[in-house]
Amino acid sequence: MAKQLDYHTIREIFRRFQAAEPEPKGELEHVNAYTLLVAVALSAQATDAGVNKATRALFKVADTPEKMLALGEEGLTEHIKTIGLFRQKAKNVIRLSRILVEQYDGEVPSSRAALQALPGVGRKTANVVLNMWFEQPAQAVDTHIFRVGNRTGIAPGKDVAAVERAIEDHIPAEFQRHAHHWLILHGRYICTARKPRCGDCIIRDLCPYEEKTL
DNA sequence: ATCCCGAGGG
DNA sequence: CCCTCTGGAT
Structure with missing residues (x-):
């Protein structure tokens, strides 16, 4: 140090x-706040390149929490199998999507507390979303x-x-x-x-x- | 402190 | 082979 x-x-x-x-600019591909949140959550202990390869196809099918729920954990797992920690991540993204639909009208919340309360979202992921999407310091x-x-x-x-x-x-x-x-x-x-x-x-x-x- | 966990690089 | 990659939950 x-x-x-x-x-x-x-x-x-x-x-x-x-x-x-x-x-x-960051290199994680996304088309809206939701896909940014998911991409960042998937990027834990994984390279951006590897995440992008999987999300390119995934986000064509599911770029909103509603569509992600329709795809389901099984379908999501198939898309992200090439990413490390994929089982936990698939579970987290489905649970997180359900919360967004049920509690936030399908939107991504803009407060750190709300973001960090989502499964698989810790301080680091929340900070990336706050910085990149909500332009907070x-x-x-x-x-x-x-x-x-x-x-x-x-x-x-x-x-x-x-x-x-x-x-x-x-x-x-x-x-x-x-x-x-x-x-x-x-x-x-x-x-x-x-x-x-x-x-x-x-x-x-x-x-x-x-x-x-x- | 430990587990999760595949792809890519050296 | 071993190490690293935009961590989080227990």
Whole structure:
């Protein structure tokens, strides 16, 4: 866990991220709030690419909670068999869809409490939906952000909650909105878990991480 | 702390 | 082979 970087260094880092990618976007495919929620729930411990491959066909059949219930747990399971943890996820998505229909008129609720009360939806998933769909200043900390935050010192912390706080406390307000995707994309393509591509990193000179292989 | 759990990469 | 992937519930 690196030491917390100072304000000026962090500002410079995000200026570079912004210059390289002015409008960073997530890579999870979705067509509405419901499909975003489902896609994020399915993405736990799975790659976006793998989730997209399954949801491309799934969302043609079921892009609303009503249609998902019509498809049923068996049908849903067939669509997401290629995704890890598929049995639990299928069960959760069906139960969650039932709650949306029965309690929210088929809509996706916009409060963190309501989102997190849904089965299979924890703080991280709720934060992604709040940030991406409802445009609220919520910082979801996933495996990439946890790793990048700690390696670089942008947002170090011993657990997810500490990293989330560090992001809110140390990333300048002007960069908060897109910080989530900048950090994720950086973690996915450059600051990878096993063999980081420090040679291609645009913030290498500002990073304390020592394993500068390749 | 442990379980869930398939695909892809190295 | 082993590790990692936008975690959540128990």
